[in-house]
Amino acid sequence: MLVRMKYSKTSAGRFMSHLDLLRTIERIFRRAGLPLAFSEGYNPHPKISFGSALAVGVTSDGEYLDVELREEAPLELLESKLKEVSPSGIRIIELIQLDKREQSLTAQINMSGYIVKVPLAQEITADKLEQFISSVMAQPSLCIAREGKKGIRQVDIRKGIYRLEGKIECDEMVLFMEVLTGSEGNVRPEEVVEILRKTGEIQLREGMQIHRTGLFVKNDAIIKTPLEI
Amino acid sequence: MRNMRTVLENEILPRVVKPLRYVGTEYNSVKKDWDSVKLRTLFAFPDLYEVGMSHLGLRILYHLVNEQPEYLMERVFSPWTDMEQALREQNIRLFSLESYRPITDFDCIGITLQYEMSYTNILNLLDLGKIPLRASERDDTYPLIMGGGPCAYNPEPLADFFDFFVIGEGEEVILEVYEIISHHREKRQGQQDKKILLKELSKINGVYVPAFYEPVYDNGTLSEIRARENGVPARIIKRVVRDLDKAYFPLKPIVPYTEVVHDRIMLEVLRGCTRGCRFCQAGMLYRPVRERSAKLLAKQAEELITATGYNEVSLTSLSTSDYSCIKPLLKVMLDKHEKDKIGISLPSLRVDAFSLELAKEVQRVRKTGLTFAPEAGTQRLRDVINKGVTEENLMEVTTAAFEAGWNQIKLYFMIGLPTETFADLDGIVELAYKVLHNGVRILRENGKTRQPKITISVSSFVPKAHTPFQWERQDDIGLLQEKQQYLKEKIRDRRINYNYHDAELSLLEAVFARGDRRLGSLLQKAWEKGCKFDSWTEHFHYDVWQEAFQELNMDAHYLANITTAYESVLPWEHLDMGVTKEYLWQEREKAYQTAITGDCRFNECSLCGVCQDLDVSLVLERKDGNANAGTHEIL
Numbered sequence: 001m002l003v004r005m006k007y008s009k010t011s012a013g014r015f016m017s018h019l020d021l022l023r024t025i026e027r028i029f030r031r032a033g034l035p036l037a038f039s040e041g042y043n044p045h046p047k048i049s050f051g052s053a054l055a056v057g058v059t060s061d062g063e064y065l066d067v068e069l070r071e072e073a074p075l076e077l078l079e080s081k082l083k084e085v086s087p088s089g090i091r092i093i094e095l096i097q098l099d100k101r102e103q104s105l106t107a108q109i110n111m112s113g114y115i116v117k118v119p120l121a122q123e124i125t126a127d128k129l130e131q132f133i134s135s136v137m138a139q140p141s142l143c144i145a146r147e148g149k150k151g152i153r154q155v156d157i158r159k160g161i162y163r164l165e166g167k168i169e170c171d172e173m174v175l176f177m178e179v180l181t182g183s184e185g186n187v188r189p190e191e192v193v194e195i196l197r198k199t200g201e202i203q204l205r206e207g208m209q210i211h212r213t214g215l216f217v218k219n220d221a222i223i224k225t226p227l228e229i
Numbered sequence: 230m231r232n233m234r235t236v237l238e239n240e241i242l243p244r245v246v247k248p249l250r251y252v253g254t255e256y257n258s259v260k261k262d263w264d265s266v267k268l269r270t271l272f273a274f275p276d277l278y279e280v281g282m283s284h285l286g287l288r289i290l291y292h293l294v295n296e297q298p299e300y301l302m303e304r305v306f307s308p309w310t311d312m313e314q315a316l317r318e319q320n321i322r323l324f325s326l327e328s329y330r331p332i333t334d335f336d337c338i339g340i341t342l343q344y345e346m347s348y349t350n351i352l353n354l355l356d357l358g359k360i361p362l363r364a365s366e367r368d369d370t371y372p373l374i375m376g377g378g379p380c381a382y383n384p385e386p387l388a389d390f391f392d393f394f395v396i397g398e399g400e401e402v403i404l405e406v407y408e409i410i411s412h413h414r415e416k417r418q419g420q421q422d423k424k425i426l427l428k429e430l431s432k433i434n435g436v437y438v439p440a441f442y443e444p445v446y447d448n449g450t451l452s453e454i455r456a457r458e459n460g461v462p463a464r465i466i467k468r469v470v471r472d473l474d475k476a477y478f479p480l481k482p483i484v485p486y487t488e489v490v491h492d493r494i495m496l497e498v499l500r501g502c503t504r505g506c507r508f509c510q511a512g513m514l515y516r517p518v519r520e521r522s523a524k525l526l527a528k529q530a531e532e533l534i535t536a537t538g539y540n541e542v543s544l545t546s547l548s549t550s551d552y553s554c555i556k557p558l559l560k561v562m563l564d565k566h567e568k569d570k571i572g573i574s575l576p577s578l579r580v581d582a583f584s585l586e587l588a589k590e591v592q593r594v595r596k597t598g599l600t601f602a603p604e605a606g607t608q609r610l611r612d613v614i615n616k617g618v619t620e621e622n623l624m625e626v627t628t629a630a631f632e633a634g635w636n637q638i639k640l641y642f643m644i645g646l647p648t649e650t651f652a653d654l655d656g657i658v659e660l661a662y663k664v665l666h667n668g669v670r671i672l673r674e675n676g677k678t679r680q681p682k683i684t685i686s687v688s689s690f691v692p693k694a695h696t697p698f699q700w701e702r703q704d705d706i707g708l709l710q711e712k713q714q715y716l717k718e719k720i721r722d723r724r725i726n727y728n729y730h731d732a733e734l735s736l737l738e739a740v741f742a743r744g745d746r747r748l749g750s751l752l753q754k755a756w757e758k759g760c761k762f763d764s765w766t767e768h769f770h771y772d773v774w775q776e777a778f779q780e781l782n783m784d785a786h787y788l789a790n791i792t793t794a795y796e797s798v799l800p801w802e803h804l805d806m807g808v809t810k811e812y813l814w815q816e817r818e819k820a821y822q823t824a825i826t827g828d829c830r831f832n833e834c835s836l837c838g839v840c841q842d843l844d845v846s847l848v849l850e851r852k853d854g855n856a857n858a859g860t861h862e863i864l
Contacts, residue, residue, distance in 0.1 A: 011238065011252075011254070012249065012252040012253075012254050012486060015242065015248040015249045015252060015486070016249065016486055016487070017487070019488070020249065020486055020487045020488070023488070023492075024486065026538070026540065027256075027484060027537065027538030027539065027540075028538060029538070030534070030535075030538035030539070030540065030569070031256075031535065031536070031537070031538035033535065035568075035569070036569075038570050044570045046570075057243045057248075085256075085538070087254070087255060087256035087484070087486065088254040088256075089252075089254065089486070207239075207240070207243075209239065
């Protein structure tokens, strides 16, 4: 039985590395008494595959994984069993059954949504922020420096930013963004903030908080979640 | 005041290495309502989270105490240096993982004493909690500071800093201790009168209040440890669990978010070891051998797997191949859990063919490395230390291992043992090559192209309190280093990986392992100069320790390299762990006669004194204790 699971990562959960998460998910399934399917070989691994890996320190309301079980069971039962044995910081949200193994999550997912809170070093009005963001988004190219194996190179991320909006909350700028994720490339929310900072038109402090609202499958204007396709 | 957890989670944890060390809230961790209990206690492990969470003792006591409705126990570990810096900069007191409360909020802090080189971390931990280091500087408003664990059998170097120590097996006595403290506080509207409370605690068997005893020196030599308070016992006798089946064992242990050193279920199959190695402190302290019944173990394993979700069960003890029902236990566990790919690991295997049979059994699921400890390079020296292992045993077990497909074998040795000569070091080299060449031959005959890989890990002998070698000196550090280099020059084969422990660290271990109360000021001096995490290579600064010795006019070499006489008063003489001083001395004499002493499980009683004096006895699943004999059903 092939299951796709949506879960969230909050509080302590956000400090888990991908490897920590992998072990934790395996343990959740074992505690729930659900029979995981394993790979063959000397060091058998459970057949669990994840969507896009989440950076350490980032919270999320919409993470996904696919898992194969050796036996069939009703989804409601799976869900209630898994919820009961999840640690604080990992919350099981929804499960669906996949009929057959189609494309992997990593091949399907191509967009992430983020909310980023950045403390302001200088006040700015809502109107000005809106104008500022529109002017940035109006540019044909937005280049950031990425460090790769061959040293630092310039990358244009403009086409990977699908939506960018902002508002002011107390002394923080709150950004809402939808960006490219997955096998075609990744735009990191810190890079978008860096673009804004680099213009010199907005003064930001250190200590941003990044929250992923979800992972999506975008096909031109149609956006679906990995549970909907 | 802002909520401490919010401040930490949003501002501090994102900036430190491995924040999961500090978050608490792990699965099966227990956070009780602070106001619903009579007594709030803290378990402090003076090392990193990953080390402390690998310790079975913490898990036993944590869950035992939290299962009592009237008490709560939370945890704290040494913060790594980046976290320490953040806490000091922001003026935040060290806090407990469950409630995120400053450690001063607790009524009693129990600090576990697992190894000497964690002592500076103890002082650092108190300081991070803004708790005065010395017991005499702490008034009634501070938490009581309790110590326990193997190093509590010679707690004198720490005597100035602790209010009391618990000698022996903690689960046997901790609730009695908490009962007294909570009763005392209840009578005083939640306050304590430390002097009276300590007097009450000293009435419990196994509790040692150092302030009630005074070492007397005669020309710089310890001549007596005198009780200076009326009504306190002259000798403190260790507490010991009689029946492991009836002892508390946690079946819903905490599952850390992040990988810890021993990241698996730890199931204790037996306690104690009577093989009688003469250098081994654990072998003397944890007598007698008490096995848990196989039926209970199989049941506990099942419950633990369900409660934790771990995919590996480690059958722990000082020597798991000695468990008399090991074969039937393995069979039952493997048959039951193999389909879920749950592995079993055997962390401490004896050097013999039987152990390899067991290793072959458990690798049905996962293959792990193999480690054996012959300890010495010649039969003569192995007889001196009473390590009942022969070269034939070693060749047998390694032959079987290579034949079964292993190609990596690790061997532990010790240098600087009493009576050792360079011929014994040559013995280590010869054994290493013999195992290697045997492996090359077997792998080739079996058509394998891989070369064997032998690791020779060499530690330096540290004389420990309460062992037959407690009177022996450690080799001079120069000689230890010379021996390490001697081996290095003789072991020149890229298929043999030779490593050795820092001799400077071993020297300090020897100083503290046999140290007396005067070492307290040395410890404090070293800590003041910045020493902490001494067991972490990157933090160990021997030159700073040397400065501390010099400033106090103390001589490390003298302390470590002194041989004492039977008549000398030892700093731990008033602490009684059951095995008699006469027996230890007799074992020392036999060492010098190269005479061996048999294991009381298979031979006659060696009259070590534990069963006679503490009213306990061997508990074996098979009455003859012989695990090698045919299998029998356990369920």
